[in-house]
Amino acid sequence: MLVQFYNVSKIYPNGVKALDDISLKIDRGEFLFLMGPSGAGKSTLIKMLFREEKPTRGQIFIASRSVVRMKRSEIPSLRRSMGIVFQDFKLLESKTVSENVAFAMEVVGARNHEIKNRVPEVINMVGLKGKEDAFPGQLSGGEQQRVGIARAIANQPLILIADEPTGNLDIDTSNEIMDLLYSINRKGTTIIMATHAREIVKAAHKRVIMLEKGRIITDDSSGDYAL
């Protein structure tokens, strides 16, 4: 088991109950969709994985390490084992596209020549060739989103966490991105993806977890998703 949630609840300081007694196991190499209406708790669940938020109750293990009891100094190495696509992109405004991607590799201590080779490669994969030297403020919404994806896959992470990675993409670009994710998944990366895109989920035949009001209402491993 790569990821384990035991009775996890999250109540934000303002009293909002975002997650309610979630238990969940995710295997190494799985591809998991998180679905559910706006405000169901998808992003909250995802933020628990890399400890942007701590659960109010319950335990979370990733590769058998407790994320909840983890020391402050251990957090960076946890996050470095993951690639994260944020719902709001979170790009470094003062760095170009290349620099944003390179930064994620510098953080993990990659070698200079690795960075030099890998950065153009992933930028190409997400279809942003030609935008290497643009700053995030000079990109369209979908282009920014794809920079976020490129950054997340650059380090070939053990786990890829993607929060609504196609929300700003047209269907063709979405499909290209999904193909990219499937191929990464096939190479062994575990992928957890929150999304509203029913077409994508329907076509994928992967495990789907439906959240509503902070609870898991269905966990369908077959992927025969229907609503």
Added chain:
Amino acid sequence: MLVQFYNVSKIYPNGVKALDDISLKIDRGEFLFLMGPSGAGKSTLIKMLFREEKPTRGQIFIASRSVVRMKRSEIPSLRRSMGIVFQDFKLLESKTVSENVAFAMEVVGARNHEIKNRVPEVINMVGLKGKEDAFPGQLSGGEQQRVGIARAIANQPLILIADEPTGNLDIDTSNEIMDLLYSINRKGTTIIMATHAREIVKAAHKRVIMLEKGRIITDDSSGDYAL
């Protein structure tokens, strides 16, 4: 004619040609979808309407006033005649949901009692009852997006411009929002909406403009959109 584009081109300072010789007429009361792949120029076209960006070449008229030759002091009144939903939401981080919506009304000089009545009303319309006092940082992605929508419709604008207003919403919430937009449209508001959501556009049977690489490739008034 409410909106007229005459041979509008936009070349950004870094040399990117985002719009290429666009001519376009939009009638009062129309509902118009803007579609096209990521980076096609939809947001750029939209930004021209409220003069966040100025065209490099060409003329734009809104209600017979030239947006291009408009004096600096006339811009606020142009923008006040519009409601704008931004692709990246652009909420005021230091104001609550209610305050964000109220602010848009204060800007146009609405009376206090009008504001007091209207703000809860529109918050309710977008399904955010109970979130009035939350700050944007305490909301989910889709909730933030709906705050942006509530703010845009609060003043019952002449033109509603929405850039990807459902990108972070599940299908049910999207449909509710679309119903809201249709009813506003029926009351006379002209709506221009950039979107990637094919399901929505298919179901709507409204005029669709397809952009690609900054050019209009189809302008289908029948709405028999097919790709």
Added chain:
Amino acid sequence: MRMRNIIYFIKEAMKSLRRNTLLTFATISTASICILILGIAVLITMNASQFMNKLESDVEIIAYMEKDTSGTQIASIKDSIKNIAGVKEVKFVSCEEALENLQESLGKDKYDLKETLEKNPLPDSYQIKTVNPHDVPEIAKRIELLANVKAVTYGKGIVERLFEVTKWVRLVSIFLIGLLAFGAIFLIATTIRLAIYARRKEIYLMKLIGATDGFIRWPFFIEGIILGSFGAAISIVVLALGYQSLIVRMDSLFFLPLITGQDALLVLYISLLITGMFLGVLGTLISINRFLDV
């Protein structure tokens, strides 16, 4: 501007001050430190200036009479001196008093000059003060021309040096006050600019949804006024308490009196308050425009 708007803008300003605590704290403390330092500099200058005035007003002319001048002649010389424009005070010093003074300066009770000397070698004299100490050399020259005046002294050399020193002290302190004032303006403006910079996206957005420049500016102005005057108020309290305790402690320096006039101090404190308010607004004014052009 309508009343309703003023209230609205004040409310907005207060809200934003409360919500941006770091920015509020940074601006207030910057303002209070700058104004405190400026206030201390002004106080020191005021005191130094008073001390220098005192030094300068101690400068006097001594006019020695001829040995055989008669009493009536001496009296008429007094009138002639008094008639010179710029003379403030004329005091007669008889030759006996002069000898007494000399005796004193040599060490009283150690030598009895009167005993040693058979007759008093010193002449009668007048001590003359002028309205403006800087006129001393000029007036001394005119007194010297009078009949029966044998000689005139006024500490030539020393007086010029004194004036040279006070001139330079004044110049340097004006320059310093100017520099500190400029520094205060600049530092406060910079802090405000950074605070506004941190909120530039907010301003950008407000413009995009149709706010006029004025609508955005007003709350910032009011914030500037509040921040500036609040910062100034803090520094004034610190300054007043500190100066009061200094006055008590430096009582021993009776010959170097500090300015204690409550009026002068009040004027200073009020000026500092106005300076704070003004700098708050000025800082906002020069900072906000560059973010309004959307």
Added chain:
Amino acid sequence: MRMRNIIYFIKEAMKSLRRNTLLTFATISTASICILILGIAVLITMNASQFMNKLESDVEIIAYMEKDTSGTQIASIKDSIKNIAGVKEVKFVSCEEALENLQESLGKDKYDLKETLEKNPLPDSYQIKTVNPHDVPEIAKRIELLANVKAVTYGKGIVERLFEVTKWVRLVSIFLIGLLAFGAIFLIATTIRLAIYARRKEIYLMKLIGATDGFIRWPFFIEGIILGSFGAAISIVVLALGYQSLIVRMDSLFFLPLITGQDALLVLYISLLITGMFLGVLGTLISINRFLDV
């Protein structure tokens, strides 16, 4: 830390300085204004202190001999005085010289004292300087006890006042330097804090993608060093040029000499540079941690 990392961090720092022009400009100018003002205050204090030392070292004791003391006795008194611990210099003034001096102070060529007086009423005397001027009253007392010394004077009253004044001037200037130094620290730290605040989202994001605190801190530290020392360098150039031109202009005040020793100035300038660098780092250190806790 490996070499590769140092180079990387320096590159990152330079890039961010170039791209955040407003923040860079604000921090450099704040640092240079604060350090300039601090430097001016130190220079003034150094000069005032030198001037006060000079004033104090002018204080001397005059020991008057008995009228009928013989030449050998006078010579032996000199030795006795020299033997007192703390005495620096002993100078003989004969009664003729003393009369000459008195004549001078009354206005030379106006009265011929020698002509008026039948015999010189003044005694022989010694002028004594001490190593530490503050010992003057003590040493004066001991000299007074020597045989054949009739009386001792040292400007009693005036000297105590002088020491009181210099004590206060020193106290006040130390206090002011302290205040200005504190102000400089605070203002520079505040500016840096605001600059970092403006970039807090960037820091937050860096943490989210796995950067360690150190990895984020280092470029900021290097920025702090560069900003602080660059700001200090500007202020040192201004200070050096300004002071040089002041030295030239105040040449007329030969009796109030400015410190011109290149060594002392160099030490000052280097200290200011180090101060700037140090404040840049310190400001970063106390500011960045609160944004790292993600």
